[in-house]
Amino acid sequence: MSHFRFIDLFAGIGGFHIAMHNLGGKCVFASEIDPYAANTYKMNFGIDPLCDIRTLDEKAIPNHDVLCAGFPCQAFSKAGKQEGFDDTRGTLFFEIKRILKYHKPKYIILENVRNLTSHDKGRTWMVISESLKELGYVITERPLIVSPHQVGVPQLRERVFILGVYSSATKKRGLHFDLPPSHRNQTNGITILNEKSQKDYAISQYEEYVLSAWDEFIKGVGRLNLGFPIWANEFGKSYNLDSLPGWKANFILKNRKLYSQNKAYIDKWLEKHNNLTDFVPTHTKFEWQAGEYITSIWDGIIQFRPSGIRVKRPTEFPALVAMVHNPVVGWEKRRLSPREVANLQSFPSDFIINSNTQQAYRQFGNAVNVKVVEFLAQQLFDQV
Ligand SMILES: C[S@@+](CC[C@H](N)C(=O)[O-])C[C@H]1O[C@@H](n2cnc3c(N)ncnc32)[C@H](O)[C@@H]1O
Numbered sequence: 001m002s003h004f005r006f007i008d009l010f011a012g013i014g015g016f017h018i019a020m021h022n023l024g025g026k027c028v029f030a031s032e033i034d035p036y037a038a039n040t041y042k043m044n045f046g047i048d049p050l051c052d053i054r055t056l057d058e059k060a061i062p063n064h065d066v067l068c069a070g071f072p073c074q075a076f077s078k079a080g081k082q083e084g085f086d087d088t089r090g091t092l093f094f095e096i097k098r099i100l101k102y103h104k105p106k107y108i109i110l111e112n113v114r115n116l117t118s119h120d121k122g123r124t125w126m127v128i129s130e131s132l133k134e135l136g137y138v139i140t141e142r143p144l145i146v147s148p149h150q151v152g153v154p155q156l157r158e159r160v161f162i163l164g165v166y167s168s169a170t171k172k173r174g175l176h177f178d179l180p181p182s183h184r185n186q187t188n189g190i191t192i193l194n195e196k197s198q199k200d201y202a203i204s205q206y207e208e209y210v211l212s213a214w215d216e217f218i219k220g221v222g223r224l225n226l227g228f229p230i231w232a233n234e235f236g237k238s239y240n241l242d243s244l245p246g247w248k249a250n251f252i253l254k255n256r257k258l259y260s261q262n263k264a265y266i267d268k269w270l271e272k273h274n275n276l277t278d279f280v281p282t283h284t285k286f287e288w289q290a291g292e293y294i295t296s297i298w299d300g301i302i303q304f305r306p307s308g309i310r311v312k313r314p315t316e317f318p319a320l321v322a323m324v325h326n327p328v329v330g331w332e333k334r335r336l337s338p339r340e341v342a343n344l345q346s347f348p349s350d351f352i353i354n355s356n357t358q359q360a361y362r363q364f365g366n367a368v369n370v371k372v373v374e375f376l377a378q379q380l381f382d383q384v
Pocket residue numbers: 009010011012013014015016031032033034037051052053054069070071072073092363366367368
């Protein structure tokens with residue numbers, strides 16, 4: 001399909017816009033409530049999307065062939081309160097429904113967090129899919145879950161996509177998509193790095209010290225013995241665990257066992273590092289999630305998470321999330337630059353990034369991966 005018209009709801013900074021434009025589409029309407037994101041959108045596409053979709057009369061929206069919407073996910077995400085449709089943000093889906101009912105565009109492309117499919121024991125997905133069918137859309141029987149690593153981009157970011165065709169436009173009863181296998185470790189984090197960023201975004205001296213200490217630890221104790229979260233504050237403790245939840249007591253018992261098996265080394269390590277008293281409490285917790293793949297923290301991708309430090313293989317970055325700290329590229333001892341974060345979301349190299357770095361990270365963390373949308377939309381347009 002070429003020369004089609006699309007609308008971009010909950011537009012953010014335009015991940016859908018870029019994908020649709022690349023496939024030959026023209027944007028005829030966009031809506032975004034956040035003034036910072038709207039400003040980035042306007043700078044890039046010359047369209048001011050600033051408006052609250054809840055206050056907009058659907059009749060004011062021009063006719064279009066494709067409706068795109070990455071509707072807000074807080075209500076469905078694990079990080080949110082899981083209130084689904086009882087949370088007013090969950091009801092933003094009904095704004096999409098209202099617009100679909102009036103315009104009946106040929107195609108719909110919706111995106112949300114993976115958790116949408118299991119939320120409320122699957123009822124949330126049922127409400128959405130039944131609503132779309134009632135409106136006359138043919139959609140896939142099951143939600144499509146796709147991550148950028150499946151299309152060659154080194155980011156693990158599983159998202160659910162709901163694609164549909166208006167029934168009068170197709171004789172098909174269902175849609176079929178060929179998804180690439182979700183094998184991990186086929187991509188390489190290095191491919192999104194930008195040489196020019198090497199000197200910037202360096203981790204702090206404190207962070208380097210903490211990571212060096214943990215790097216000694218994994219070598220001293222053996223990385224393959226670290227198949228559970230390490231809680232250094234538990235080393236040498238023997239208090240009663242009866243009042244703790246089972247999962248917590250289990251981790252603590254594993255930590256106690258690791259300590260008793262490596263007491264001589266760990267005691268020396270603790271002494272050398274002042275019993276970790278200079279560490280921020282969350283940095284006394286550590287997770288090695290790189291298996292055998294690498295032998296040093298400095299060869300991996302590192303996250304400073306509220307639950308502790310986590311090290312992963314260099315094959316793919318964890319999902320960019322608006323709230324969580326930007327990952328550290330171990331072998332360059334620095335964080336990702338906004339341009340690299342743009343690369344991770346498959347935004348083009350001439351995309352104008354918000355000059356406020358924190359806003360830029362947040363905006364890309366909220367965005368949809370362009371290459372994934374292009375991949376799915378092309379299949380949707382090709383089959384009907
Ligand atoms: C998950 S993000 C979508 C990001 C977008 N797909 C992209 O590629 O950048 C959801 C967006 O919906 C916007 N939003 C939330 N409520 C809205 C409303 N009532 N009207 C318009 N936009 C809204 C948020 O500000 C946020 O940018």
